[in-house]
Amino acid sequence: MIAKTFTVVxxxxxxxxxxxxxxxxxxxxxxxxxxxxxxxxANGKSSLSMLTLGIAQYDEVTLEIDGExxxxxxxxxxxxxxxxxE
Amino acid sequence: MTRYFKGIGxxxxxxxxxxxxxxxxxxxxxxxxxxxxxxEVERFREAxxxxxxxxxxxxxxxxxxxxxxxxxxxEGHLLILEDPELIDTIEGNIRDNAVNAEFALxxxxxxxxxxxxxxxxxxxxxxxxxVKDVCGRVMNRLRGTESADLSGISEACIVIASDLTPSDTxxxxxxxxxxxxxxxxxxxxxxxxxxxxxxxPAVVGAGEALREIRPGAWVVLDAEEGxxxxxxxxxxxxxxxxxxxxxDARKAELAKWVDRPSVTQDGHRxxxxxxxxxxxxxxxxxxxxxxxxxxxxxxxLYMGRDRLPTEDEQFNSxxxxxxxxxxxxxxxxxxxxxxxxxxxxxxxxxxxxxxxxQRALRLCLTRPELLRxxxxxxxxxSRYGNLKIMFPMIAVLDELLAAKRMLEEEKAKLIEEGAExxxxxxxxxxxEVPAAAIAADQFAxxxxxxxxxxxxxIQYTMAADRMNESVSYLYQPCHPSILRLIRMVIxxxxxxxxxxxxCGEMAGDETAIPLLLGLGLHEFSxxxxxxxxxxxxxxxxxxxxxxxxADRALxxxxxxxxxxxxRQQLSGGDNK
Numbered sequence: 001m002i003a004k005t006f007t008v009v010x011x012x013x014x015x016x017x018x019x020x021x022x023x024x025x026x027x028x029x030x031x032x033x034x035x036x037x038x039x040x041x042a043n044g045k046s047s048l049s050m051l052t053l054g055i056a057q058y059d060e061v062t063l064e065i066d067g068e069x070x071x072x073x074x075x076x077x078x079x080x081x082x083x084x085x086e
Numbered sequence: 087m088t089r090y091f092k093g094i095g096x097x098x099x100x101x102x103x104x105x106x107x108x109x110x111x112x113x114x115x116x117x118x119x120x121x122x123x124x125x126e127v128e129r130f131r132e133a134x135x136x137x138x139x140x141x142x143x144x145x146x147x148x149x150x151x152x153x154x155x156x157x158x159x160x161e162g163h164l165l166i167l168e169d170p171e172l173i174d175t176i177e178g179n180i181r182d183n184a185v186n187a188e189f190a191l192x193x194x195x196x197x198x199x200x201x202x203x204x205x206x207x208x209x210x211x212x213x214x215x216x217v218k219d220v221c222g223r224v225m226n227r228l229r230g231t232e233s234a235d236l237s238g239i240s241e242a243c244i245v246i247a248s249d250l251t252p253s254d255t256x257x258x259x260x261x262x263x264x265x266x267x268x269x270x271x272x273x274x275x276x277x278x279x280x281x282x283x284x285x286x287p288a289v290v291g292a293g294e295a296l297r298e299i300r301p302g303a304w305v306v307l308d309a310e311e312g313x314x315x316x317x318x319x320x321x322x323x324x325x326x327x328x329x330x331x332x333x334d335a336r337k338a339e340l341a342k343w344v345d346r347p348s349v350t351q352d353g354h355r356x357x358x359x360x361x362x363x364x365x366x367x368x369x370x371x372x373x374x375x376x377x378x379x380x381x382x383x384x385x386x387l388y389m390g391r392d393r394l395p396t397e398d399e400q401f402n403s404x405x406x407x408x409x410x411x412x413x414x415x416x417x418x419x420x421x422x423x424x425x426x427x428x429x430x431x432x433x434x435x436x437x438x439x440x441x442x443x444q445r446a447l448r449l450c451l452t453r454p455e456l457l458r459x460x461x462x463x464x465x466x467x468s469r470y471g472n473l474k475i476m477f478p479m480i481a482v483l484d485e486l487l488a489a490k491r492m493l494e495e496e497k498a499k500l501i502e503e504g505a506e507x508x509x510x511x512x513x514x515x516x517x518e519v520p521a522a523a524i525a526a527d528q529f530a531x532x533x534x535x536x537x538x539x540x541x542x543x544i545q546y547t548m549a550a551d552r553m554n555e556s557v558s559y560l561y562q563p564c565h566p567s568i569l570r571l572i573r574m575v576i577x578x579x580x581x582x583x584x585x586x587x588x589c590g591e592m593a594g595d596e597t598a599i600p601l602l603l604g605l606g607l608h609e610f611s612x613x614x615x616x617x618x619x620x621x622x623x624x625x626x627x628x629x630x631x632x633x634x635x636a637d638r639a640l641x642x643x644x645x646x647x648x649x650x651x652x653r654q655q656l657s658g659g660d661n662k
Contacts, residue, residue, distance in 0.1 A: 013209075058395075
């Protein structure tokens with residue numbers, strides 16, 4: 001299992017569009033992806049679950065990835081977390 | 087008797103028609119035990135499948151009617167139906183507890199809706215409506231009931247509802263639905279966003295009292311004021327009809343100017359740009375026909391948080407604005423903190439006179455790491471558009487030279503690191519300290535442009551705190567002393583072949599615009615909503631005439647005299 005913390009900079013936080021991009025990318029990996037922020041945890045392959053985290057701009061978000069291709073998943077998903085989407 | 091319901095104007099305009107209240111029912115299924123949970127799961131999956139087919143159809147219809155972007159809402163809905171957390175929770179509940187599908191669906195839906203509604207973020211709270219909408223659709227399929235169909239409304243009306251689901255809004259028949267009012271909702275709920283893209287007026291969040299409006303009652307929807315008026319008197323109705331036709335005529339008139347250049351009658355071209363302070367404002371600037379961003383305040387990056395923004399965070403924001411403006415000029419002002427804007431995490435010393443204290447560039451020069459980080463982010467973003475860097479609050483030449491030196495040093499470092507920068511990046515300064523205005527000829531040799539910040543220039547020139555009510559009468563943008571300073575600045579820049587813009591309130595003021603035009607101002611930067619009226623006004627003015635008229639205006643001794651003179655000239659001009 002690997003874990004890393006990122007800061008979200010997208011001005012509107014993590015709304016539908018960035019979440020969709022994230023979840024779609026996450027679904028492409030076989031490993032288990034857990035996203036946590038402000039003490040709450042979510043399934044990184046579920047948009048609904050991700051949205052309930054209420055990730056806002058400058059929030060710190062931790063990715064815990066466990067299983068096959070975890071390194072690649074961390075790189076791809078970390079990029080999506082720190083990018084400006086809209 | 088007339089009744090008024092106060093809400094939020096979510097989509098502009100005024101509509102007058104009879105009320106069409108939508109009944110809203112909330113169905114709470116009872117919990118039953120099923121004999122064969124596997125068969126129940128199958129029944130649930132079948133309902134999901136049917137809901138997906140419906141959504142696919144609505145998605146296609148919406149795409150045809152409103153375009154790809156609006157149809158994305160339904161792609162979102164389709165995704166919800168594939169969401170592993172939602173589906174697994176429901177199917178798990180059916181299997182583990184042998185409950186009926188309706189109950190399991192209701193429980194899961196309620197959980198997500200409530201969790202979303204507890205969030206601070208208004209937009210995310212709005213997503214609760216999507217979950218409700220989608221789960222309601224599946225519920226209808228499970229129960230064999232019909233979803234409300236708004237496409238069949240055949241008489242002119244204003245729809246009144248508790249809330250409109252995204253699917254409701256997308257299916258509105260625009261031939262007959264003139265607008266809508268809802269009990270709940272905000273400016274960012276889907277129904278509000280949809281109303282804006284459909285171009286129909288909407289008032290949201292008007293409260294439960296809306297239920298008292300009877301079907302067929304006359305209703306005025308005044309989204310300008312954010313009010314719903316039910317059963318108006320004949321006189322009120324007549325007043326609103328007049329207001330509506332004035333509004334509609336004005337809107338059509340202004341819309342013509344969105345894609346036109348800003349040119350005077352005699353062919354003199356200027357640039358109308360937008361002042362923005364948030365990334366979200368860029369779209370608003372473009373929608374209002376901005377030819378550039380004349381002032382991008384970067385303070386939002388630093389405020390409302392507990393530490394300084396990193397270089398990468400800043401870079402991403404600047405890149406976004408530059409790309410979005412697609413080659414149009416973007417003037418980004420370096421950090422203007424201090425004065426009335428404080429940063430809790432920086433522990434700046436208290437000053438007895440903050441507006442005359444260590445603010446903006448003065449602060450940045452004593453804390454170089456602040457400015458260097460920002461400059462690096464700006465330089466790195468430069469290749470994504472037409473960036474112009476602007477330094478605020480400069481009083482003496484040494485300050486400008488120090489800032490420019492830092493910029494050159496960071497540029498050299500970045501190039502050495504192999505970064506790719508834009509070939510030319512204009513560097514300019516704000517003119518807001520009278521000393522800089524007076525010595526503008528010396529500054530003009532060192533910059534590519536000036537931007538006159540009138541709010542501060544007036545406060546410093548008049549020695550009158552603009553927050554202090556008792557001296558607010560001294561805020562006089564059209565006072566000859568201010569106009570003369572502005573002329574000095576413009577003339578000094580012109581002699582060096584540099585351009586001058588203005589990014590204060592004054593640039594969008596209809597009495598000031600003719601004078602500024604006449605004085606030779608090149609770029610007028612204002613709040614996005616002022617751009618179209620300004621472009622229309624400039625289109626009717628003659629640059630040649632106002633060059634002479636501005637000269638005369640500067641000879642008056644009071645702002646009143648100047649303004650009276652300008653207004654006389656403007657109305658006289660119309661009669662010609």
